[in-house]
Amino acid sequence: MSERPLILISNDDGVQAQGIKELTRMMCQLGNVVVVAPNGPRSAASCCISPLTTIIVELLKEEEGLTVYQCSGTPTDCVKLALDGLLTQKPDLVVSGINHGDNASVSIHYSGTVGAAIEACMKQVPAIAYSLKTKSHECNFRPYEEVVLQTARYALEHGLPQDVLLNVNFPEVEQLKGIKVCRMGRGRWMKEMAKEGEGAYHLTGYFLNLEPEAEDTDYWALDHGFASITPLQLDMTAHRVIESLKRTPLTPP
Amino acid sequence: MSERPLILISNDDGVQAQGIKELTRMMCQLGNVVVVAPNGPRSAASCCISPLTTIIVELLKEEEGLTVYQCSGTPTDCVKLALDGLLTQKPDLVVSGINHGDNASVSIHYSGTVGAAIEACMKQVPAIAYSLKTKSHECNFRPYEEVVLQTARYALEHGLPQDVLLNVNFPEVEQLKGIKVCRMGRGRWMKEMAKEGEGAYHLTGYFLNLEPEAEDTDYWALDHGFASITPLQLDMTAHRVIESLKRTPLTPP
Numbered sequence: 148m149s150e151r152p153l154i155l156i157s158n159d160d161g162v163q164a165q166g167i168k169e170l171t172r173m174m175c176q177l178g179n180v181v182v183v184a185p186n187g188p189r190s191a192a193s194c195c196i197s198p199l200t201t202i203i204v205e206l207l208k209e210e211e212g213l214t215v216y217q218c219s220g221t222p223t224d225c226v227k228l229a230l231d232g233l234l235t236q237k238p239d240l241v242v243s244g245i246n247h248g249d250n251a252s253v254s255i256h257y258s259g260t261v262g263a264a265i266e267a268c269m270k271q272v273p274a275i276a277y278s279l280k281t282k283s284h285e286c287n288f289r290p291y292e293e294v295v296l297q298t299a300r301y302a303l304e305h306g307l308p309q310d311v312l313l314n315v316n317f318p319e320v321e322q323l324k325g326i327k328v329c330r331m332g333r334g335r336w337m338k339e340m341a342k343e344g345e346g347a348y349h350l351t352g353y354f355l356n357l358e359p360e361a362e363d364t365d366y367w368a369l370d371h372g373f374a375s376i377t378p379l380q381l382d383m384t385a386h387r388v389i390e391s392l393k394r395t396p397l398t399p400p
Numbered sequence: 401m402s403e404r405p406l407i408l409i410s411n412d413d414g415v416q417a418q419g420i421k422e423l424t425r426m427m428c429q430l431g432n433v434v435v436v437a438p439n440g441p442r443s444a445a446s447c448c449i450s451p452l453t454t455i456i457v458e459l460l461k462e463e464e465g466l467t468v469y470q471c472s473g474t475p476t477d478c479v480k481l482a483l484d485g486l487l488t489q490k491p492d493l494v495v496s497g498i499n500h501g502d503n504a505s506v507s508i509h510y511s512g513t514v515g516a517a518i519e520a521c522m523k524q525v526p527a528i529a530y531s532l533k534t535k536s537h538e539c540n541f542r543p544y545e546e547v548v549l550q551t552a553r554y555a556l557e558h559g560l561p562q563d564v565l566l567n568v569n570f571p572e573v574e575q576l577k578g579i580k581v582c583r584m585g586r587g588r589w590m591k592e593m594a595k596e597g598e599g600a601y602h603l604t605g606y607f608l609n610l611e612p613e614a615e616d617t618d619y620w621a622l623d624h625g626f627a628s629i630t631p632l633q634l635d636m637t638a639h640r641v642i643e644s645l646k647r648t649p650l651t652p653p
Contacts, residue, residue, distance in 0.1 A: 193446035193476075194509040202593075202601045223446075223510075224603070232593040232601055253522050255636060256447040257476075262509075269506050269588060301650050310586070311638045328645045330637040333563070335522060340455075340485040348455045348485055350477070378638040378645055383508060384583040385564045385633035392581045392631055397554050 151212070152178035152239035152303050155267070157225045158246065159189045159259025162207065162217040166245035169288040170277065171213070173295050174242060177303065179212045181238070183229040186217040190248070192259030194266065195221045204228060222263035230270050240303050241267035244277035245291070247284060251316045251365035251375065252334035252356070261314055261379070268312040268381060273302040275313040280369050283319075291317045294326060294374050310381040316365055317374050324372035331377055332364030333357040404465070405431035405492035405556050408520070410478045411499065412442045412512025415460065415470040419498035422541040423530065424466070426548050427495060430556065432465045434491070436482040439470040443501070445512030447519065448474045457481060475516035483523050493556050494520035497530035498544070500537060504569050504618035504628065505587035505609070514567055514632070521565040521634060526555040528566040533622050536572075544570045547579060547627050563634040569618055570627050577625035584630055585617030586610040 154174045158167040162184035174180045183204070185192075197220045208215040216233060218225045226241065243263040250258040260276045267274035275298055279286060298315055307313065317323070339352035356366050368375035392398070407427045411420040415437040427433045436457070438445075450473045461468040469486060471478045479494065496516040503511040513529045520527035528551055532539060551568055560566065570576070592605035609619050621628035645651070 188452065191449045191451050193448045193515065195446045195448035195474075196444045196510055196603060198444050198603045199441065200602075201596060202603070204599050204601065206599075221448075227592045227603070228601060231591065232595065253634060256515075256518055256522075256634070257449055262446065265509055269509075298650060301648065305648075308638070308641050311641055326651045328642055328651055330639065330642065331635050333635075338484065339480045342485065343454060346457050346459075348457065348481060349453075350449060350451045350455070350480070352484075376645065376650060378641045379636045380638035381506060381509070382584050382586075383632045383636060385561070385631040386583065388561050388564055388631045389581055389583065392629065395554065395558075397551060397629060398579045398581055 153236060154178045154180050155229050155238040155241045156180060156182045157184050157222050157243050157263040159185065159192050159222045160247055161185045161187045161189065162215065164247065165285060166247050170242060170245050173292055174299065175213060176296065177299055181229065181234060182215040183218055183225040183233060185222060185225060186219055189221050189259050191257045192221045192262060193257050194223050194262040196223050197221060202228060222259040223266045226263050226266040238272055240299060241272050241274040242277065242299060245288060246278035247281055248278065249280035249316050249369060250276065250278040250314065251369060252332045255314060255331060264312045265381065268310060273307045275299060275302055275315060277315045279317045279319060281319045290320060290322055294323065298376065311378050314377045314379050315374060316369055318369045318372055320372050323374050327368040327373045327375055329365040329368050329375040329377050330363055332361060332366040334366065406489060407431045407433050408482050408491040408494045409433060409435045410437050410475050410496050410516040412438065412445050412475045413500055414438050414440045414442065415468065417500065418538055419500050423495060423498050426545055427552065428466060429549065430552055434482065434487060435468040436471055436478040436486060438475060438478060439472055442474050442512050444510045445474045445515060446510050447476050447515040449476050450474060455481060475512040476519045479516050479519040491525055493552060494525050494527040495530065495552060498541060499531035500534055501531065502533035502569050502622060503529065503531040503567065504622060505585045508567060508584060517565045518634065521563060526560045528552060528555055528568060530568045532570045532572060534572045543573060543575060547576065551629065564631050567630045567632050568627060569622055571622045571625055573625050576627050579627045579629060580621040582618040582621050582628040582630050583616055585614060585619040587619065
């Protein structure tokens, strides 16, 4: 690659979050960077989009090799807006994060960080979501920089398989034990609603790992000090049950 | 099943939408029904949840065999609230819809209708999402009633495979040609941002079917007058690329 690649960055914690600033600093080592991120927190935005409202975008910064916009929409809106409104060329890579909080197991479905990467994948741009298992807003991201750069460089040089994105999670450690390619573990959120008063609730709860001994899962990696790389696919079809469903009374011959 | 089963209903068009009223009427033929649905449209809410706000729930109706609540949250919030706050027993089935607009191919990722069913599936309750390919708010749902009842009855009697939900779509026709068990087709939304003015946009666009000739896809079924039943799974792992990723420089031995 002779010219510097173009890298689009988004997230769901908002443009002011530490995680996206660190990711921006890292990506500026690899190419020209455009950030299009929400103007505030959009945690757990999933692949939500905003068909019913006007989406407002503001230019925050424009300097050599780095342009930053904030947007009133969701992470997915941000990526759509970048690819179909703001950028004059297709980016070579879309990265999302670094999220404050992990996005492993079923939490992937709720994640706006992963949602932004899914959107890029739909548009056939190599995409990686990065998340850190932490509850803190201020973290030390240095232990993860090498893996972030290495995965981004890999996607820039080799691309990713069609309709596949990478979901990378980090445990909060001073030094990673290594990197594992993992599957999504099975898990479940428990006791998720706290009653505030009559007819008023807020989300809470804890995550239950349904297969804590399975060493090939993302959660096992995180629990044991490894970064996890999980390839995700757009196709959610349960192919393994298609043939058996065809033999049920659901579809009379 | 000797006692009447308990059926939970949600949607993303809101509690006042025609589709959920029709689905409620149908489900009342099969069991006792509790509706917990958003208090207004939440189209394209995906699996979005509301961790940052108080969720308000109001009882709208309570009669023999039918209770209706509206909720200030998303479809996924509604299901969490029902399962972990409002219901005193686990439902036998969760159904979502009937959505005004299809949820096939990649649109599945944006769908709040599917999001509600995904949430139920995570909680190990058989779940079905129903959607109608229409642009109208007022539709004739009679042509689909038999398939809705048949799929719901099947899930009540036989359950569904672990971590699998059903996504059912209908074409807008006077008479269905039949029912097909399908995979999610490959597709892409195009030209999605319309500029309203300087820095102001709204979502628009059209869907491009990337494999219009593939007769095993959901979109083919809809385009040819069939109802589509697509089994979806919670596991988004791209298992087919795990081994090849392990052999890349991403994970040094």
